[in-house]
Amino acid sequence: MAKKELKLHAVVSPTETVVVSAYDKDGKADACTLAFYMVSSHVPPCVTIAINATQRRKTLADMLENNAFVLGFPSIDQVREADYLGVESGYNSDKLKDIGFSVSNAKTVHAPIINEMLLSLECEIVHTVTVGSHMQVTGEVKRILADESILNEKGRIVLEKLKPIIYDEEQMRYLNVGEVISDAFKPGAEMKKTLRRGECV
Numbered sequence: 001m002a003k004k005e006l007k008l009h010a011v012v013s014p015t016e017t018v019v020v021s022a023y024d025k026d027g028k029a030d031a032c033t034l035a036f037y038m039v040s041s042h043v044p045p046c047v048t049i050a051i052n053a054t055q056r057r058k059t060l061a062d063m064l065e066n067n068a069f070v071l072g073f074p075s076i077d078q079v080r081e082a083d084y085l086g087v088e089s090g091y092n093s094d095k096l097k098d099i100g101f102s103v104s105n106a107k108t109v110h111a112p113i114i115n116e117m118l119l120s121l122e123c124e125i126v127h128t129v130t131v132g133s134h135m136q137v138t139g140e141v142k143r144i145l146a147d148e149s150i151l152n153e154k155g156r157i158v159l160e161k162l163k164p165i166i167y168d169e170e171q172m173r174y175l176n177v178g179e180v181i182s183d184a185f186k187p188g189a190e191m192k193k194t195l196r197r198g199e200c201v
Contacts, residue, residue: 012036014175017165019072019085020049021096021103021112022062029096029103029112032059033086035167036134037071045141047071047123050134058090060135067125068109069139072117075163079174081116082165108142118147118162 012035021031036050049071051060063069074082081099088095096103096114103112106122113120123139130136150161159177166175 013170014166024062030090048138053135066110068111070111071121073119120145
């Protein structure tokens with residue numbers, strides 16, 4: 001199989017599209033869309049986002065002002081609104097008002113919840129670090145608010161019901177979640193048992 005060396009760039013494909021919301025010093029809600037997002041700790045539950053710090057970013061300034069943010073997960077039917085929140089600046093427009101989204105106060109941190117999001121994480125900032133062009137912001141999740149429509153009978157989030165927006169940076173496009181190919185950890189566990197028995201896989 002032939003290999004080709006590629007030009008250096010941040011290969012982050014695919015990633016889940018998220019919307020970060022925060023209040024400014026005057027109590028006005030702002031939000032921006034990001035694709036640089038990851039779970040960074042189970043205990044305590046933490047998430048890390050990265051925002052380009054080489055340009056003026058109102059949402060980033062607002063987050064740092066209040067040491068808090070809410071992470072929202074838009075669904076595929078909100079792709080136009082989510083994309084707008086990423087391409088327009090909060091310094092130029094009231095973005096949430098523009099797209100008809102409303103907010104409520106988070107219960108555990110000073111940040112706005114976007115009511116139209118089916119899943120929201122209230123986060124307190126616990127760590128920041130600048131790496132190259134981006135500032136990485138780690139937030140400890142203080143509260144999770146999920147619409148009942150995306151939960152199964154055990155109260156767990158079902159991705160097929162949430163319908164998150166997947167961002168493909170290589171091709172600059174948005175995708176839907178694909179089909180289930182296996183239960184997690186099952187095929188590897190079966191291979192492990194097979195190898196321990198001295199059998200070929």
